[in-house]
Amino acid sequence: MSAEKNRTSLLIKGGHLIDPAARIDAPMDILLKDGRVVEVAAPNQIKGGADEKFDARGLIVAPGFIDLHVHLREPGQAHKETIATGTAAAAAGGFTSVCTMPNTAPVVDSVEWVEWLRQPERGAVVNVFAIAAATRSSKGASLTDFRALQSAGAIAVTDDGKPILDDNIMREALALGGELNFPVVQHAEDTHMTEHCSMHAGARSFRLGLRGMTAAAEASIVERDVQLAMHIPNARLHVAHLSTADALKSVRRGKRAKARVTFEVTPHHFTLSDEDMRDYDSNYKMNPPLRSKSDLEAMLAALADGTVDAIATDHAPHAAHEKQMEFERAAFGITGLETALALAITKLHRDHRIPLSRIVELFTAGPARCFDLRGRGSLVRGSLVRGSAADISVFDAKKKWTFDAAKSRSKSRNTPFDGWQLTGKVVATIVGGKVVYTG
Amino acid sequence: MNPERGSLLGIEHLEAAEIMKLLKFAGRMNPDKPRPLLKGRRVLLLFYEASTRTRSSFEIAAKSLGAHTVLITATGSSIEKGESLLDTGYTVRALGADIIVIRHPSAGAPYTMAQHIDVPVINAGDGLHEHPSQALLDAYTILRHKKTFKGLQVAIVGDIFHSRVARSACHLLSKFGVKIILCGPPELAPEIATTLAPGVRVTRHIEDALRGTDVIMLLRVQTERLSGLKIDLPEYIARYQMTPARLKMAKKDAMVMHPGPIIRGLELTSEVADGVQARILEEVRNGVPTRMAILARAIGATGKMR
Numbered sequence: 011m012s013a014e015k016n017r018t019s020l021l022i023k024g025g026h027l028i029d030p031a032a033r034i035d036a037p038m039d040i041l042l043k044d045g046r047v048v049e050v051a052a053p054n055q056i057k058g059g060a061d062e063k064f065d066a067r068g069l070i071v072a073p074g075f076i077d078l079h080v081h082l083r084e085p086g087q088a089h090k091e092t093i094a095t096g097t098a099a100a101a102a103g104g105f106t107s108v109c110t111m112p113n114t115a116p117v118v119d120s121v122e123w124v125e126w127l128r129q130p131e132r133g134a135v136v137n138v139f140a141i142a143a144a145t146r147s148s149k150g151a152s153l154t155d156f157r158a159l160q161s162a163g164a165i166a167v168t169d170d171g172k173p174i175l176d177d178n179i180m181r182e183a184l185a186l187g188g189e190l191n192f193p194v195v196q197h198a199e200d201t202h203m204t205e206h207c208s209m210h211a212g213a214r215s216f217r218l219g220l221r222g223m224t225a226a227a228e229a230s231i232v233e234r235d236v237q238l239a240m241h242i243p244n245a246r247l248h249v250a251h252l253s254t255a256d257a258l259k260s261v262r263r264g265k266r267a268k269a270r271v272t273f274e275v276t277p278h279h280f281t282l283s284d285e286d287m288r289d290y291d292s293n294y295k296m297n298p299p300l301r302s303k304s305d306l307e308a309m310l311a312a313l314a315d316g317t318v319d320a321i322a323t324d325h326a327p328h329a330a331h332e333k334q335m336e337f338e339r340a341a342f343g344i345t346g347l348e349t350a351l352a353l354a355i356t357k358l359h360r361d362h363r364i365p366l367s368r369i370v371e372l373f374t375a376g377p378a379r380c381f382d383l384r385g386r387g388s389l390v391r392g393s394l395v396r397g398s399a400a401d402i403s404v405f406d407a408k409k410k411w412t413f414d415a416a417k418s419r420s421k422s423r424n425t426p427f428d429g430w431q432l433t434g435k436v437v438a439t440i441v442g443g444k445v446v447y448t449g
Numbered sequence: 450m451n452p453e454r455g456s457l458l459g460i461e462h463l464e465a466a467e468i469m470k471l472l473k474f475a476g477r478m479n480p481d482k483p484r485p486l487l488k489g490r491r492v493l494l495l496f497y498e499a500s501t502r503t504r505s506s507f508e509i510a511a512k513s514l515g516a517h518t519v520l521i522t523a524t525g526s527s528i529e530k531g532e533s534l535l536d537t538g539y540t541v542r543a544l545g546a547d548i549i550v551i552r553h554p555s556a557g558a559p560y561t562m563a564q565h566i567d568v569p570v571i572n573a574g575d576g577l578h579e580h581p582s583q584a585l586l587d588a589y590t591i592l593r594h595k596k597t598f599k600g601l602q603v604a605i606v607g608d609i610f611h612s613r614v615a616r617s618a619c620h621l622l623s624k625f626g627v628k629i630i631l632c633g634p635p636e637l638a639p640e641i642a643t644t645l646a647p648g649v650r651v652t653r654h655i656e657d658a659l660r661g662t663d664v665i666m667l668l669r670v671q672t673e674r675l676s677g678l679k680i681d682l683p684e685y686i687a688r689y690q691m692t693p694a695r696l697k698m699a700k701k702d703a704m705v706m707h708p709g710p711i712i713r714g715l716e717l718t719s720e721v722a723d724g725v726q727a728r729i730l731e732e733v734r735n736g737v738p739t740r741m742a743i744l745a746r747a748i749g750a751t752g753k754m755r
Binding site for chain 2: 212213216217218219220221289290331334335336337338339
């Protein structure tokens with residue numbers, strides 16, 4: 011956790027509040043004090059002064075964005091990113107809370123490392139929630155101590171990057187997670203089917219001579235996991251970065267059966283398909299890979315119809331030398347924190363007419379539903395009800411701008427969106443009542 | 450950075466006219482009485498993967514034109530010590546390379562090299578992607594016997610999925626309107642291959658592939674690239690091996706081609722390999738003038754190339 015409490019008060023005035031969880035989509039003023047929301051009221055109705063004022067005229071004010079899936083690369087991979095640089099990028103993207111993945115060096119599979127991530131010395135400028143490893147060293151053989159990790163503040167478990175393939179281990183994880191009300195996050199990929207693969211299997215991979223990951227490699231694991239979740243009491247399954255139409259069918263079935271199944275979709279999977287990939291440009295290489303056009307259409311439909319729970323970036327920074335090499339050898343992953351909102355507004359709202367309120371939901375109330383982000387008795391996040399955390403994102407939904415990767419706050423530059431003209435820009439990010447970013 | 454002019458990274462993005470120019474230029478190359486078009490130039494041969502034909506063919510071609518050649522292989526060089534592809538590229542650039550010829554197990558490696566290094570890059574085979582000099586020498590060989598591509602039917606039989614030769618051949622032949630039939634089991638000749646270029650179809654039946662065919666290109670089953678895929682070799686032999694009896698199904702004057710290395714008793718019998726219709730060694734011979742043309746074009750020393 012970051013953001014020491016702020017004793018001063020801040021009045022956000024003249025903005026248009028979109029708070030889907032509270033069913034608010036109207037002009038509202040908001041008063042923050044002591045790290046909490048004190049009052050939300052119609053324009054000019056908040057009486058009494060505030061130490062500081064923020065003029066939000068013409069801007070959208072929303073609960074602080076929550077990213078369920080980022081790689082902050084600490085401990086051990088500070089040449090790619092640090093908690094300080096990664097959370098600075100998060101703040102620039104309007105995120106006030108990020109959930110960091112445990113596939114670091116070493117793997118975050120112990121109470122000690124979970125606590126280490128939360129220490130103030132890490133220099134986080136937004137809230138950092140730890141997702142701990144589901145199995146020891148993420149080797150898939152034996153479960154970690156879920157109970158202890160949860161008490162230490164971890165909000166979920168996963169072996170991200172290394173899927174849990176063993177049926178029994180996955181069953182055990184979901185069962186224990188069910189007892190503790192602890193979500194198990196799965197990177198769904200049958201790695202027996204994806205050996206030596208570097209992009210999606212299709213016409214493009216055949217043409218480029220690259221071995222392709224089939225949609226079935228994702229869908230088969232999602233189907234198995236959903237089946238398990240449907241039959242294990244209270245199990246909470248969260249499917250990370252879902253990317254195929256087939257896997258979506260399994261999730262829809264699970265949701266219809268009232269299983270506790272949630273999932274996220276990344277901005278790149280609703281923006282690009284394998285056809286958009288520039289020849290052998292490793293900034294288009296990530297896992298899961300950019301899928302077919304029909305998969306992309308399926309993601310857009312599920313984002314529009316309310317099925318998708320959250321947009322998550324899978325922000326995966328890598329140093330230049332880990333990317334500038336043979337495509338097949340280059341590291342998987344792209345950065346995403348600073349472009350997520352703008353891609354959502356540009357692609358989903360401007361191009362596909364998805365209402366802004368739905369987009370805000372996908373960044374706020376949606377992800378807040380997936381994991382329990384209250385942590386140890388702390389505050390409500392994902393909605394700006396009275397008493398909730400004073401975490402706020404302020405953005406201009408109409409502003410056009412060009413993303414310049416060279417100016418990124420992340421340590422890394424591996425993004426396919428460099429030079430893209432986008433609509434929708436973060437103007438201010440407030441964490442615990444304190445402005446941590448203005449743009 | 451755009452690849453240097455004169456680079457040859459693949460057939461896919463070459464125009465038919467450019468291919469024709471190259472083939473005509475190759476026709477004027479005489480390995481026995483060469484002109485010193487590359488006199489004093491340095492040709493760096495970077496071979497990250499085993500090769501007999503392609504490597505020696507490029508080397509002979511370069512030397513015939515008067516170039517100095519330096520061969521760097523993955524074993525016994527800094528590549529073995531972990532030097533990156535681009536660092537090796539910068540190094541050979543600093544050594545004064547005028548042309549880089551690269552063979553690499555990763556698709557797109559020549560492309561990556563050409564994007565960062567301002568020296569013409571010749572792709573001598575990259576992973577499963579392309580093998581443009583092979584496609585050009587095969588086209589050259591076909592034209593020696595068939596005069597024109599017009600109306601031709603070419604059957605490519607065998608492991609198409611793992612074959613950069615097949616991909617380059619499909620691109621090249623398709624640009625000249627050749628009917629291309631790919632033949633093999635689904636694992637080796639997947640349906641998706643028809644999306645490669647216009648005029649490509651897939652069949653599982655060897656008779657279907659051979660009927661009315663002018664050129665038969667045989668491919669080796671690349672057991673080293675199967676990546677866990679299991680191929681039943683006896684079954685493969687029973688259904689797809691080129692035998693004298695099967696050869697009779699094709700046109701009387703059909704040519705039998707193979708990029709090598711051939712495995713006798715697997716994709717073809719010795720009778721076919723050594724038979725009168727086989728053009729396999731002629732392909733090897735034609736590789737030299739074709740690669741002379743490719744190298745001369747790389748530095749713009751095309752003389753009166755029209």
